Every structure is written in structure tokens, then in C-alpha cells.
Amino acid sequence: MRKIILKFPGGRYKAFTMSFDDGLKSDRPMVELCKKYGLKATFNICSGNFGRGDCVDEDEAVELYDNEYCEVASHGYEHRCLGKIPVPDAMMDVVQDRIKLEQMFGKLVHGHIYPYGNYTDDVKTMVRLAGFEYCRTAVDCQSFLLPKDWYEWNPTSHIGVPAAQELLDKFLAYNESYYEGVVFYVWAHTYEFKNFFPWERVEEFCKKISGHDDIWYATNLEICRYVKAYRSLEYFADGTHVYNPTQIDVWIGCDYGTKMIPAGKLIDLRTGEAK
Numbered sequence: 001m002r003k004i005i006l007k008f009p010g011g012r013y014k015a016f017t018m019s020f021d022d023g024l025k026s027d028r029p030m031v032e033l034c035k036k037y038g039l040k041a042t043f044n045i046c047s048g049n050f051g052r053g054d055c056v057d058e059d060e061a062v063e064l065y066d067n068e069y070c071e072v073a074s075h076g077y078e079h080r081c082l083g084k085i086p087v088p089d090a091m092m093d094v095v096q097d098r099i100k101l102e103q104m105f106g107k108l109v110h111g112h113i114y115p116y117g118n119y120t121d122d123v124k125t126m127v128r129l130a131g132f133e134y135c136r137t138a139v140d141c142q143s144f145l146l147p148k149d150w151y152e153w154n155p156t157s158h159i160g161v162p163a164a165q166e167l168l169d170k171f172l173a174y175n176e177s178y179y180e181g182v183v184f185y186v187w188a189h190t191y192e193f194k195n196f197f198p199w200e201r202v203e204e205f206c207k208k209i210s211g212h213d214d215i216w217y218a219t220n221l222e223i224c225r226y227v228k229a230y231r232s233l234e235y236f237a238d239g240t241h242v243y244n245p246t247q248i249d250v251w252i253g254c255d256y257g258t259k260m261i262p263a264g265k266l267i268d269l270r271t272g273e274a275k
């Protein structure tokens with residue numbers, strides 16, 4: 001086998017995702033835009049801040065985020081600066097948020113976003129041990145590459161900066177399907193959608209990125225889990241067969257074309273035969 005590359009569901013090679021921080025009342029129009037344009041987003045909530053200031057309250061959070069377009073992720077119980085407080089305090093803030101959100105939504109909460117973008121090696125380890133599968137930073141990487149380290153997932157760009165518009169055009173025009181799948185990841189706080197980047201511009205952005213057959217629209221966790229499943233595939237030494245030990249169907253590009261490897265199956269890549 002000369003080459004194996006990651007493809008997203010349906011054999012697509014592009015994915016788009018978003019995330020919005022702090023669990024704000026102003027997230028409501030964003031959820032509406034996701035529903036209107038068939039986009040998905042991750043909302044990073046501080047459950048200790050419910051009802052405080054501009055934050056949603058508990059009932060509102062369930063009503064707003066409990067649907068197929070939203071992933072609920074943690075942003076720390078009280079949005080504490082994890083790298084600058086004692087590790088046990090940081091641990092409490094992270095675990096308490098996960099407990100509360102999982103009890104409220106009845107779903108696993110496996111995503112975390114570092115408050116203030118602040119973290120250390122200890123914080124990364126702690127978050128991993130607390131059961132989170134990925135953590136987003138606040139560092140815009142301006143690229144579409146998949147993260148090397150799930151606990152330092154650098155988004156592509158803040159949605160409101162001029163570079164995001166250029167990246168959007170570049171992403172839509174990108175058609176090098178013989179390379180590994182690419183991800184366009186934008187983020188923001190919805191309270192920012194006022195002056196320099198008002199809601200009308202946000203809607204234009206959503207409209208432009210939506211409805212493309214070659215893009216997979218997914219939450220952060222869906223992308224993380226899919227890529228992990230891809231990386232779990234087991235190949236025959238001669239590259240002719242591949243086994244998918246996960247519960248997620250995975251698409252790959254290989255010498256034999258684009259192939260779907262069903263969950264739990266061993267596939268002969270030459271014939272497509274499943275065992």
C-alpha cells in the first residue's frame with residue numbers, strides 16, 4: 001500500500017465545525033442559525049455561572065442546547081484560570097462542571113475549552129484524567145490541519161477577524177482530495193456579534209459555508225471521535241485488508257480508491273468483501 005488517507009463520513013475530505021464560549025443568552029440566535037443552515041457547533045458552558053450576568057440559566061440551557069445541532073462541552077464550573085490556581089482547585093472546577101452538565105443533559109460531556117486559553121502541562125494531564133477527550137485552546141492556527149495533540153486543539157480562526165473570510169474562501173475552493181481530510185474550525189463569544197462583526201455578517205458566513213456536498217458538518221466531539229476511530233484501524237501487513245475495531249463507520253482513501261470500513265468489520269480492500 002503506497003498511501004492511506006483519512007476521509008470523513010461519505011468519503012468527504014472536508015469538515016466544518018464551530019465553538020462558542022461561556023454559555024451566554026446571546027447564543028440563542030447562533031443555535032437558530034445552526035438549525036437554519038444545517039451547521040453544528042459546540043457550546044462551552046460554565047455550569048457554576050448559570051443565571052449570572054449574561055449567562056443562560058439552567059432550564060434555558062437545556063431548552064437551548066439539547067438538540068442534534070449542539071454539543072454541550074465544559075468550560076470549567078466557574079471559568080477559573082486553570083494554570084494559575086492550585087491543581088486540586090483546578091481539578092474541582094473541571095470535574096464539578098462535567099458532573100453537573102452530564103446530570104443535566106444525560107449525555108457524556110467529553111469536550112473542554114481552557115478558560116482564558118490558559119493551561120500548563122499539569123492542566124492538560126488533569127483534564128485528560130478527568131475524562132475529557134479533547135481541549136480547545138484560544139490560539140488561531142490559520143490552517144485546516146487536524147490537531148496533533150487533542151489537548152491542544154488550536155482552532156483555525158476566530159470567526160470575526162478578516163482572516164476568517166479569506167480562510168473561508170480558501171476552504172471552499174480547496175479540492176485536493178488526494179490529501180488527508182481537512183477541518184475548518186471557527187470560534188467566538190456570541191456577545192462579540194455587535195459592532196465590528198454583527199449578526200448579519202455571521203449569517204452571511206453561515207450561509208456561505210452551508211449546503212456543500214463535499215463538507216461534513218460536525219461538532220468538535222464528532223470530529224475528535226471520528227479521527228480517533230480512523231487512527232484505530234488495523235491493517236494486514238501487506239495492506240490488503242483492514243479491520244475497524246470501533247463502533248463508527250470509517251472512510252479511507254487508499255490505492256484501491258475511497259472505501260468505507262464498517263464498524264466492527266474486516267474488509268478486503270481489493271474486493272470490498274466484508275468478513
Ligand SMILES: [Zn+2]
Pocket residue numbers: 021022075079115116
Ligand atoms: Zn470563556
